[in-house]
Amino acid sequence: MAESEHTASETVAQRVDADDTLSLLQDLVRIPSPYFEEEEIVEFVHDWLDEAGLDPEYHRVEEPDITGYEGRNVLARLEGSDPDAPTLLLNAHVDTVKIVDAWEEDPFSGRIEDGKLYGQGACDMKGGLAAVLVAFRILAEAVDAGDLDLAGDLLLTAVVDEEGPYGLGTDRLLRDGLLDDVDAAVVTEPGPILAQSDVSNPALILGARGRFLYDMEIRGRAAHGSQPHKGINAVVDAGRVAETLDGLDVDSHEKLGDGSVCPIKVEGGSQTLSVPERARLMVDRHVVPGESREVVREQAEAAVEALDLDSEVAVGFRESPDPGIKYGPYVTDPDHALVGSLEGATRRVTGVAPETAYFASVGDFNYLGDPDRGNLPTVILGPDGENIHSAGEFVYTDEVVEVTEILVEAAADLLGE
Ligand SMILES: [Zn+2]
The missing domain is CATH 3.40.630.10 (Zn peptidases)
Known part of the structure; x- marks a missing residue:
């Protein structure tokens, strides 16, 4: 113009x-x-x-x-x-x-x-x-x-x-x-x-x-499905972990509000007549300042620790093209x-x-x-x-x-x- x-x-x-x-x-x-x-x-x-x-x-x-x-x-x-x-x-x-x-x-x-x-x-x-x-x-x-x-x-x-x-x-x-x-x-x-x-x-x-997405790998022990006491049920333990994370106390920020935890996906099970030895739980974690990846990992690990499960649980963060890629x-x-x-x-x-x-x-x-x-x-x-x-x-x-x-x-x- x-x-x-x-x-x-x-x-x-x-x-x-x-x-x-x-x-x-x-x-x-x-x-x-x-x-x-x-x-x-x-x-x-x-x-x-x-x-x-x-x-x-x-x-x-x-x-x-x-x-x-x-x-x-x-x-x-x-x-x-x-x-x-x-x-x-x-x-x-x-x-x-x-x-x-x-x-x-x-x-x-x-x-x-x-x-x-x-x-x-x-x-x-x-x-x-x-x-x-x-x-x-x-x-x-x-x-x-x-x-x-x-x-x-x-x-x-x-x-x-x-x-x-x-x-x-x-x-x-x-x-x-x-x-x-x-x-x-x-x-x-x-x-x-x-x-x-x-x-x-x-x-x-x-x-x-900000946001992190992490996985929890839950490893139990297989057994015949008719004798569940002989195994360690990874699916049941995944449920326990999910419930605990759902109620986890997280940080809050005066402006951004509360962080949040949302178990968003659970996978597991094996054969039709076996105690499941593996399960995987995916967790969405929205964070406020101060809640770094390390803090988020430590919180999740502490919550699992307190449950004293027989399964072994490992926390991992999703694959990323570069560790610098994060939503802070x-x-x-x-x-x-x-x-x-x-x-x-x-x-x-x-x-x-x-x-x-x-x-x-x-x-x-x-x-x-x-x-x-x-x-x-x-x-x-x-x-x-x-x-x-x-x-x-x-x-x-x-x-x-x-x-x-x-x-x-x-x-x-x-x-x-
Ligand atoms: Zn958009």
Whole structure:
């Protein structure tokens, strides 16, 4: 857009066009992109940025050992005038969960009805992806037109494989040093729907619990099934361990709330007339700061020890491409300049102050916020909806537009001269 099309009193955020934004979102939803199958949407995002003159680049993501995955992130950077000014990251994932069977309509329709846009991934998180793309373009256009001066850089990362097993896209950004100059991050995941407390948009999510997944191998001793006293029943002992873990006392955190333990899978048994000698229990463990992998292991081992079982029990953590890949908990300082910019922007765009909350589960934002990894002040701000990861998923269209406007306003404030 040329400068002359805009009035002097218009803010840059007012240049966000709702129809444009939602039309882009429909395009994104119409491209199926379950994790590990993102090539088409990655090219679409790249070409969309390229056609807008925003010089996108591909970034290779490979994980040969466990998944055999090969994919590409898309990056674009808007350079500010002052190398010492802060760099803000806008991060969104392009993938969705695997397509859910229960859809009663085309899961890629992008149909809009009653202010809801439907499709697999519409809320998690193509709504947020459309928001960062449009916000980035509007800011770039405003700078180009001489209507806005940015001192700091704005970095856009559209990443692959967030929904997959290891968050490989954002992991690779960190590993390859592409976020080394970043000072703060916004991830436009849907926030309130997965918050620890009951909030609604506009909301800033200022932290998240972390997560470990571990296995317990329970080894008993086989015997004839008619004489169970001669063996050690691994299945029965697995049940005891599961029950104990279910009631385990874990740490809590003033902001992130309680850690949690959830035995999520049990397998075991052998032949039809034998005391089972092996069982395996898989445990989901959401953690708060202070609950490291070692702490989690020690807690589980102590709980087993106290049971004084005849079976032998070993705790193991799931196979990972690298020990550094972990979803650590983090809390963002509410007094950080990014939070201030987002609060002010939210007030100006919506007329109300945002609520604040903390995320219940994990995602790429953990990699960014975890003091052991990205160590970045990281805020989740994204359009909400319903039925994420399931059939009938939708995102609220007005929130997609609102988040786009808040991003523009906040970036202009934080990075402005
Ligand atoms: Zn997501």
